[in-house]
Amino acid sequence: MRVVIVGASGNVGTALLRRLHAEPDLEITGVVRRPPEPTGPYANVTWHPIDVGADDATDRLAEVVRGADAVVNLAWQIQPSHDQRRLYRTNVLGSRAVFRAAIRAGVPALVHASSVGVYAAGPKRAFVRETWLRTGIPESSYSRHKALVERMLDEIESDHPTLRIVRLRPGLIFQRDAGTEIARYFAGPLLPGSLLRFGRIPVVPRNPGLRMQAVHADDVADAYLRVLRADVRGAFNIAAGPVLDADVLGRAFHGVPVPVPGLLLEGAAALTWQLRLQPVDRGWVRLALKAPLMSCDRAAADLGWRPETDAVNALRELLAGIAGHAHTESPPMADDARLPGRWGGLLRGRLPGTGNPY
The missing domain is CATH 3.40.50.720 (NAD(P)-binding Rossmann-like Domain)
Known part of the structure; x- marks a missing residue:
């Protein structure tokens, strides 16, 4: 085949x-x-x-x-x-x-x-x-x-x-090897990734819309x-x-849920994106707040598919990958410090959300 x-x-x-x-x-x-x-x-x-x-x-x-x-x-x-x-x-x-x-x-x-x-x-x-x-x-x-x-x-x-x-x-979609890639694409160089090595997220935003799979x-x-x-x-x-929400994440990563209005999340994303401080625009926050939760019954019934790793452990693996700069040798998943979203890229004028990393 x-x-x-x-x-x-x-x-x-x-x-x-x-x-x-x-x-x-x-x-x-x-x-x-x-x-x-x-x-x-x-x-x-x-x-x-x-x-x-x-x-x-x-x-x-x-x-x-x-x-x-x-x-x-x-x-x-x-x-x-x-x-x-x-x-x-x-x-x-x-x-x-x-x-x-x-x-x-x-x-x-x-x-x-x-x-x-x-x-x-x-x-x-x-x-x-x-x-x-x-x-x-x-x-x-x-x-x-x-x-x-x-x-x-x-x-x-x-x-x-x-x-x-x-x-x-x-x-x-999370895995350890994607740690560096996802950090570059969704967080940028200001993320204190080394703090994640302890498996802790000190503050978890709580909002009724922030429930994701x-x-x-x-x-x-x-x-x-x-x-x-x-x-x-x-x-x-x-x-x-x-489902990943503030309560689940708070328990799993020893964080304190803090209520945050959706408009504040969107406004913060829009401002920092416009200032080229991070690569995620307002639309990504809006998507997180509004996207529905999905039933996977059809995949189980017609494909016999059931996940072997739960969502919390998938996220835990990703955070470990971010902290450890996990990567592969393919261009999209590389650990090149000169790329946008890394400090080396920022020092070379390659701002988050610019350039073609693929």
């Missing part, structure tokens, strides 16, 4: 490669903008350097995916948040290029990395199924792009009914493998328990 993974060297891609390497009957092809050194999880992969947002991406991708049994599209940019045109180019136009290439090459299965961010605002004390409204959270460009791409898939499903299309919609990257990878092996279609919510 030949599987082509587009965006194979990031957080989920790295975990998926680790999982697929344990399957002796799989031949793996990776597509990324900058191929990693073929060591560790990146070994035994046929790499192709392609920028999915480039004008010739569809033609080049079609040649790579021809003859594949499945294409998994993981390509997505979180940063640079101050360059919305670049994000749209990769996330929306790049996804379109992957889809068009798969159709042109006659690939029988297309698996796309969607997200809880595709959903409209929803409940924080109940769990929505995959049929929940998919209009995204308008203030978040990440959410808008996820919703746009899923609408593309709706049209493709209508026009190409024989193409098996699957969408995975995970919550926050997370999942370990290895469990997400297992879900992708199950999708590749099973004859399933449609969407699957992917998350582990418990």
Whole structure:
């Protein structure tokens, strides 16, 4: 079975490669903008350097995916948040290029990395199924792009009914090796990461909207493998328990929950983002406050999927990775101190939320 993974060297891609390497009957092809050194999880992969947002991406991708049994599209940019045109180019136009290439090459299965961010605002004390409204959270460009791409898939499903299309919609995805990457993309150089080595978060913001779901990257990878092996279609919510809120985090990390109004959280994010102090704009806070909680019953029933790591331990592993500067040798997950989001980058004028880290 030949599987082509587009965006194979990031957080989920790295975990998926680790999982697929344990399957002796799989031949793996990776597509990324900058191929990693073929060591560790990146070994035994046929790499192709392609920028999915480039004008010739569809033609080049079609040649790579021809003859594949499945294409998994993981390509997505979180940063640079101050360059919305670049994000749209990769996330929306790049996804379109992957889809068009798969159709042109006659690939029988297309698996796309969607997200809880595709959903409209929803409940924080109940769990929505995959049929929940998919209009995204308008203030978040990440959410808008996820919703746009899923609408593309709706049209493709209508026009190409024989193409098996699957969408995975995970919550926050954590693993130790992504510690440096996630710190760069979501916190910036001012995060006192070394303080996290003691497994403590001194102050935890409490807000009724700050109830989120997370999942370990290895469990997400297992879900992708199950999708590749099973004859399933449609969407699957992917998350582990418990729901992460101020009470759960306070107990787990010895922190004190402090009530914080949502408007204050959004305003602080907007101001510090505009000042280039950190890379997360107001839209990310709005998404955290408004995104619904997801039911994963379909993944359990149709895929037999159940997470092996709970959400608290997944987060604990991530925080240890941030404190220990955990990373891999792939460009998105590198420990290069000169990149935006690191002190070395800041000293070189590479401000958080700028530049292309992929």
